[in-house]
Amino acid sequence: MDAKKLNKVDLIFDQEGCNALEVLDKALECTPDDIINDMIDSGLKGRGGAGFPTGLKWKFTRAEDDPVKYVICNADEGEPGTFKDREILDKVPAKVFTGMAIAAHAIGAKKGFIYVRAEYRFMRKTLQKQVDEFNQILKDKGHDFHIELRWGSGAYVCGEESALFESMEGKRGEPRNKPPYPTKNGYLNKPTVINNVETLVYATMIFRMGPSEFNKLGTADSCGSKVFSVSGDTNNPGIYELEMGLHVNDFVDEFGDGDTKAVQIGGAAGFCVPRKNFNNLVIGFEGIPTGGSMMLFNSTRSMYNVLHDYLEFFTEESCGNCTPCRVGCQQLLKGIEAVKSGGKSPSYLDDLKSLAKTMRTSSKCGLGQSVANPFISIIDNFKEEIIY
Amino acid sequence: MGKFEVNLKINDLPVTIEEGTTILDAAQKLNFRIPTLCHHPDLCVAGNCRVCVVEQTGAKTLPAACATPVAEGMEIFTNSAKVRQARKHVVELLLSEHKSECTSCYKNGKCELQELAIEYRISEDTFLKLVEEKGYTIDDLSPAIIKDDSKCIRCQRCVRTCTQIQSISALAVINKGDEQKIATFLDKPMHSVVCTNCGQCVSHCPTGALVEKNYIDQVWDVINDPNLHVVVQTAPAVRIGLGEELELSPGDRVTGKMVAALRRLGFNSVLDTDFSADLTIMEEGTELLTRLKKALVDKDESVKLPMTTSCSPGWIKFIEHKYPEYLDNVSTCKSPQQMFGALAKTFYAEKKGLKAEKVVSVSIMPCTAKKYEADRPEMRDSGYKDVDYVLTTRELAAMVRQAGMDFSALENENYDSIMGKSTGAAVIFGSTGGVMEAALRTAYEIVTGREVPFENLNIMPVRGLKGVKEAKVKIENVKPEWGFLEGVELSCAIAHGLANAKILMDKVKAGEADYHFIEIMACPGGCLGGGGQPMPVSDKIRQKRMDAIYQEDESLEFRKSHENAEVQAIYKEFLGEPLGHKSHELLHTTYKKRKKY
Numbered sequence: 001m002d003a004k005k006l007n008k009v010d011l012i013f014d015q016e017g018c019n020a021l022e023v024l025d026k027a028l029e030c031t032p033d034d035i036i037n038d039m040i041d042s043g044l045k046g047r048g049g050a051g052f053p054t055g056l057k058w059k060f061t062r063a064e065d066d067p068v069k070y071v072i073c074n075a076d077e078g079e080p081g082t083f084k085d086r087e088i089l090d091k092v093p094a095k096v097f098t099g100m101a102i103a104a105h106a107i108g109a110k111k112g113f114i115y116v117r118a119e120y121r122f123m124r125k126t127l128q129k130q131v132d133e134f135n136q137i138l139k140d141k142g143h144d145f146h147i148e149l150r151w152g153s154g155a156y157v158c159g160e161e162s163a164l165f166e167s168m169e170g171k172r173g174e175p176r177n178k179p180p181y182p183t184k185n186g187y188l189n190k191p192t193v194i195n196n197v198e199t200l201v202y203a204t205m206i207f208r209m210g211p212s213e214f215n216k217l218g219t220a221d222s223c224g225s226k227v228f229s230v231s232g233d234t235n236n237p238g239i240y241e242l243e244m245g246l247h248v249n250d251f252v253d254e255f256g257d258g259d260t261k262a263v264q265i266g267g268a269a270g271f272c273v274p275r276k277n278f279n280n281l282v283i284g285f286e287g288i289p290t291g292g293s294m295m296l297f298n299s300t301r302s303m304y305n306v307l308h309d310y311l312e313f314f315t316e317e318s319c320g321n322c323t324p325c326r327v328g329c330q331q332l333l334k335g336i337e338a339v340k341s342g343g344k345s346p347s348y349l350d351d352l353k354s355l356a357k358t359m360r361t362s363s364k365c366g367l368g369q370s371v372a373n374p375f376i377s378i379i380d381n382f383k384e385e386i387i388y
Numbered sequence: 389m390g391k392f393e394v395n396l397k398i399n400d401l402p403v404t405i406e407e408g409t410t411i412l413d414a415a416q417k418l419n420f421r422i423p424t425l426c427h428h429p430d431l432c433v434a435g436n437c438r439v440c441v442v443e444q445t446g447a448k449t450l451p452a453a454c455a456t457p458v459a460e461g462m463e464i465f466t467n468s469a470k471v472r473q474a475r476k477h478v479v480e481l482l483l484s485e486h487k488s489e490c491t492s493c494y495k496n497g498k499c500e501l502q503e504l505a506i507e508y509r510i511s512e513d514t515f516l517k518l519v520e521e522k523g524y525t526i527d528d529l530s531p532a533i534i535k536d537d538s539k540c541i542r543c544q545r546c547v548r549t550c551t552q553i554q555s556i557s558a559l560a561v562i563n564k565g566d567e568q569k570i571a572t573f574l575d576k577p578m579h580s581v582v583c584t585n586c587g588q589c590v591s592h593c594p595t596g597a598l599v600e601k602n603y604i605d606q607v608w609d610v611i612n613d614p615n616l617h618v619v620v621q622t623a624p625a626v627r628i629g630l631g632e633e634l635e636l637s638p639g640d641r642v643t644g645k646m647v648a649a650l651r652r653l654g655f656n657s658v659l660d661t662d663f664s665a666d667l668t669i670m671e672e673g674t675e676l677l678t679r680l681k682k683a684l685v686d687k688d689e690s691v692k693l694p695m696t697t698s699c700s701p702g703w704i705k706f707i708e709h710k711y712p713e714y715l716d717n718v719s720t721c722k723s724p725q726q727m728f729g730a731l732a733k734t735f736y737a738e739k740k741g742l743k744a745e746k747v748v749s750v751s752i753m754p755c756t757a758k759k760y761e762a763d764r765p766e767m768r769d770s771g772y773k774d775v776d777y778v779l780t781t782r783e784l785a786a787m788v789r790q791a792g793m794d795f796s797a798l799e800n801e802n803y804d805s806i807m808g809k810s811t812g813a814a815v816i817f818g819s820t821g822g823v824m825e826a827a828l829r830t831a832y833e834i835v836t837g838r839e840v841p842f843e844n845l846n847i848m849p850v851r852g853l854k855g856v857k858e859a860k861v862k863i864e865n866v867k868p869e870w871g872f873l874e875g876v877e878l879s880c881a882i883a884h885g886l887a888n889a890k891i892l893m894d895k896v897k898a899g900e901a902d903y904h905f906i907e908i909m910a911c912p913g914g915c916l917g918g919g920g921q922p923m924p925v926s927d928k929i930r931q932k933r934m935d936a937i938y939q940e941d942e943s944l945e946f947r948k949s950h951e952n953a954e955v956q957a958i959y960k961e962f963l964g965e966p967l968g969h970k971s972h973e974l975l976h977t978t979y980k981k982r983k984k985y
C-alpha cells in the first residue's frame with residue numbers, strides 16, 4: 001500500500017492563506033455544476049465518520065426537484081475523544097459558514113443550520129454574533145442564503161444525521177429508516193446536504209487551492225488531510241492536522257509515550273489497534289477510518305476498563321429504538337462483567353461476539369452497527385485482560 | 389409516487405411489483421412470510437424490532453423488510469443462515485428484557501412474542517436476564533387497562549396507535565438506552581392521565597404488556613352464587629366477533645350460539661344490549677328533534693347544535709378532556725350498556741319480582757372503555773352500581789374455553805325476555821354509521837310518517853370505513869306537528885377513530901360545519917373494531933365484520949327501533965314517554981370537564 005509518512009499540514013486553521021470571503025466571492029461566481037465537479041475531483045470524503053464522497057452528496061441533492069432545500073452543518077461532535085469541531089468553530093468560523101454557502105449555492109438552498117453540541121453553549125454569544133455578521137455580508141452581496149444556529153440537548157445519537165433532523169423538528173431524537181436518504185428526504189423531509197464542520201472547511205479550502213492541489217495530498221482512497229483529536233497516554237494531546245493515509249506506526253512514533261500498547265482509532269465507535277498491528281495498518285478509508293478521534297493507551301491501562309467504559313457509554317446513549325442496539329448493548333456490558341466475575345465462562349465471549357455481529361448487521365443506525373467495532377477488536381486482541 | 393414497476397428476486401424467484409412497495413409486501417406476494425413484531429397494517433412504519441431483517445446481496449447490513457422499499461435488481465433472501473441467526477438473536481434479546489410467565493399471562497396463546505419464541509425454539513438461557521433489575525411495577529389502577537412494562541418489547545405499536553389512530557398520545561416513549569420505555573405523562577398511572585380507555589393500544593399490543601383488566605373470576609363467582617340472579621347483556625358487535633375469537637372466521641355471525649353459550653355458562657337470564665340500543669334511538673332521536681325545535685322555532689340559544697352521539701365512552705372521555713367547551717352538544721343519553729344496567733335493577737327486577745340487590749348485571753362488550761364507564765360515579769341511578777362487571781368479547785371467549793364448550797357445535801338459542809328483543813337498527817350500532825342510520829330510520833318516520841327514502845332502508849352514504857363521512861337528508865311532506873322541519877336538509881357527519889373525531893371537532897370549532905347531528909365512535913370501524921374485540925385486527929378484518937353486521941340487520945324481521953315491541957311496552961308500562969320524567973332519572977346523564985394531559 002502506498003502509505004504516507006507523517007506530514008503536518010495547515011489548511012484548516014490557516015487564516016492568512018485563506019480569506020474566506022474572497023473564496024466565497026469566487027465560488028458564487030461558479031456555476032453549481034462547476035462547484036460540484038470540483039468537489040468530486042477533489043476526492044473529498046465526509047469527515048464526520050461515514051466518509052461519503054462530499055461531491056456526490058451535493059450532486060444527488062442538487063438533482064432533487066424541490067424548490068426548498070437545506071444545508072446543515074453537523075457540529076454535534078459527540079464521539080468520545082473528538083474535540084476538533086469545537087476548535088474549528090472557535091478559530092475559523094467564517095470558513096465553516098463559507099463552506100455552507102458554497103454548498104447552498106451548489107444545491108440551491110436558501111437556508112442553512114448549524115446544529116451545535118449542547119455542551120458548547122459557552123460559545124453561544126460569539127458564535128451567534130459571527131453568524132449574524134456573516135448573514136449580513138451575504139445579504140449585502142445579494143446572496144439569498146441565511147444561516148441559523150440550533151442547539152442539541154446532549155444525546156450522542158443526535159449526531160446521526162436523521163436523528164439530528166428529528167431533533168431539529170422538535171421530535172424525539174431517533175434515527176429514521178433509510179432509505180430514503182437525506183439527499184432526498186432530510187430536514188422537514190426536504191432534500192438536505194448535511195456535512196461535518198471539518199468537511200465544510202475543506203470545501204472552502206478546495207475552492208481556495210483548487211481540487212487537484214488538495215488531491216495531491218493523501219492516498220487514492222483517502223484524499224487530502226484530516227484533523228485529529230489526540231488524547232490518552234500521550235505527552236502531546238491536542239488537535240493536529242495530518243496528511244491522510246499514514247501508518248499507525250508513524251502516528252505512534254510521533255504521539256506515543258514510548259509504551260503504547262494500543263490505539264483506539266475513531267472513538268468509542270472505532271477500532272482498537274494493538275501494538276502488533278501498528279506496522280501494517282493505515283489510518284484512512286483503506287485501513288482504519290476515523291472521524292478524528294485517536295486515543296492512545298499504554299501498558300498501565302486495563303483494556304477491560306476501556307471496553308467497559310465504551311459499553312456503558314453505548315448502553316446509555318443508544319436511543320433505545322431498535323432491539324439489537326438497545327438490548328445488545330446491555331448484554332455486551334453485563335456479559336463482560338459476568339465473564340470477569342466468573343458468573344459466565346470465558347467461552348461466553350464467543351456468544352457475545354456473535355451477538356455483536358448481529359448488532360452490526362441488524363441495528364437500525366450507525367450507533368448500534370458500530371458497537372461491534374470496539375467490542376470485537378478489543379476482545380480479539382486483549383482477551384486475557386477481559387477474562388482475568 | 390408514480391406507478392413504476394420494479395423487478396427483483398426474492399429467494400431466487402422473480403417478482404415484479406409497484407415501486408414503493410416494501411420487501412415485506414413483495415415477499416408476501418410470493419407467499420414468503422417474514423416474521424414481524426413492530427409492523428402493523430393499521431400503523432405507520434417503525435422498523436424498530438428488527439425481527440423482519442432479510443439478506444440483500446451486496447449489502448453490508450440486513451435491511452428490515454417492513455421498512456425497506458424494493459429496488460430494481462434487488463436480490464433478497466428471507467431465510468438464509470445469517471437471517472435466521474439475526475432473528476434468533478433479536479427474539480433472544482427481547483426475551484432477556486421480558487418477564488416471561490406465559491402460563492399465567494393473559495396473553496398466553498395469543499402472544500406474538502411467544503409465537504416467535506416457539507417458531508425459533510428460543511432458549512431463555514442464551515443471554516443474561518435483564519428484566520428483574522429494572523424494578524418495573526404493574527399499573528393496574530385503571531378499571532379498564534393493565535400496563536405491565538416488564539412484558540413490553542418496545543415495539544411502539546401502542547404509541548403509534550394512540551397517536552395516529554386516536555390523536556391522543558397518552559402513551560409515549562421516554563428515556564433512552566437501557567432506560568427507554570413506554571410511559572404516560574410523567575409516568576403516572578393510566579387512570580389519571582388523558583387516556584380514554586378505548587383499548588386500541590391493547591388490541592394493537594403484540595404481548596401481554598397492555599391488556600384489558602379482566603373480571604373473569606369475579607363473574608364466575610357471581611354465577612356460582614345461588615343467592616344471586618345474574619343477568620347478562622350482549623353488545624351488538626359481540627355477535628360478529630365472538631366466533632372469530634373462538635377459531636371461526638372474521639365475519640361469522642354467531643348470535644344464536646353466543647346465547648346458547650351464555651346460558652350454559654350459567655347466567656340466569658341472557659338479554660340483549662340491542663334492546664337498550666333501540667331504546668337509545670327513541671330517546672336520542674327525540675332529543676335531536678326537540679333540540680332542533682328549540683333551536684329553529686324557539687330560537688333558544690342555550691340549545692346546542694350539532695348534537696353528538698354519546699354511546700361511545702371512549703369518545704365521551706375524549707371530549708371531556710379535549711373539547712370540554714362542547715359538552716353541552718353531547719346527547720345526554722346514556723350508552724345502551726348503561727341504560728340497560730339502570731333498567732336491570734329497576735324495571736327488570738320489579739317485573740321479575742327480584743330484589744334489586746340480588747340482581748347482578750354483567751355486560752359483554754367489544755370495548756374496554758365500557759369497563760371504565762360502568763365505574764363512573766354517575767352510573768348508579770338504580771341505587772346500585774348499574775352494571776357490575778364488563779367483560780370483553782375476548783374475556784367471554786376465554787370463559788367459553790374454560791367451560792369446555794365446543795362453541796361451533798352449539799345449537800342456536802334465543803334471548804330471554806324481557807329486554808331481550810331487538811331490531812336491525814340496534815344491531816348496526818356495532819358499526820360506524822350505524823347509530824346515525826338507526827336514528828334516521830326512526831326520526832324520519834316520526835316526522836314524516838314515511839320510511840327513510842333509501843332503498844330497502846339501507847342508508848349507504850353513512851356506511852363504510854371512510855374516516856369521516858357526511859350525509860344530507862332532505863325532510864319533506866312532514867306531519868303537521870313537525871311543520872318547522874319542512875324542507876330542512878338534515879346535515880349529518882360521522883367519524884370513527886378519535887383522530888377522525890378530532891378532524892370533525894376542529895371543523896366544528898372553526899365554524900366550518902353546518903351539521904345538525906354527529907355520530908362519533910372512538911374505535912376504528914366503530915364497536916366492531918373495539919378495543920375488546922378479537923386480535924389481530926386490520927381494515928380487511930373490520931370490513932368482514934362490518935359486512936356481517938349489515939347482513940344481520942337485513943336478516944331481522946324488524947329493522948326500525950320504534951318497531952321493537954318490548955321498547956313500545958316499556959314506555960307504556962314503565963317509562964311513560966321518551967325524555968319523560970322516568971327516562972331522565974334512569975336513562976340520561978351528565979358529563980364533566982377534565983384536564984388536557
Ligand SMILES: Cc1cc2nc3c(=O)[nH]c(=O)nc-3n(C[C@H](O)[C@H](O)[C@H](O)COP(=O)(O)O)c2cc1C
Pocket residue numbers: 045046047048049050051052054074075076077078079156157158159160161162194195196197199200365366367
Ligand atoms: C451515532 C452517530 C453519531 C454521529 N455523530 C456525528 C457527529 O457528532 N458529527 C458529525 O459530523 N457526524 C456524526 N455522525 C455522522 C453523521 O450521521 C453524518 O454521516 C455526517 O454528519 C455526514 O457528514 P460528512 O459527510 O461531512 O461526514 C454520527 C453518526 C452516528 C451513527
Ligand code: SF4
Pocket residue numbers: 157174175317318319320321322323325326363364365366367368369
Ligand atoms: S442502532 Fe441504537 S441508536 Fe440506532 S436506532 Fe437502534 S437503538 Fe437507536
Ligand code: SF4
Pocket residue numbers: 486487488489490491493494495496497499500501502539595596597
Ligand atoms: S407476554 Fe407473551 S411471552 Fe410474555 S409472558 Fe405473556 S404470553 Fe408469555
Ligand code: SF4
Pocket residue numbers: 533549550554556557558559582583584585586587588589590
Ligand atoms: S386506551 Fe386508548 S387512549 Fe388510552 S392509551 Fe390506549 S390507545 Fe391511548
Ligand code: SF4
Pocket residue numbers: 539540541542543544545546547570589592593594595597598
Ligand atoms: S406496550 Fe405493547 S404495544 Fe406498546 S411498546 Fe410495549 S409491547 Fe409494544
Ligand code: FES
Pocket residue numbers: 423424425426427434435436437438439440441452453454455
Ligand atoms: S417488523 Fe420490521 S422492524 Fe419490526
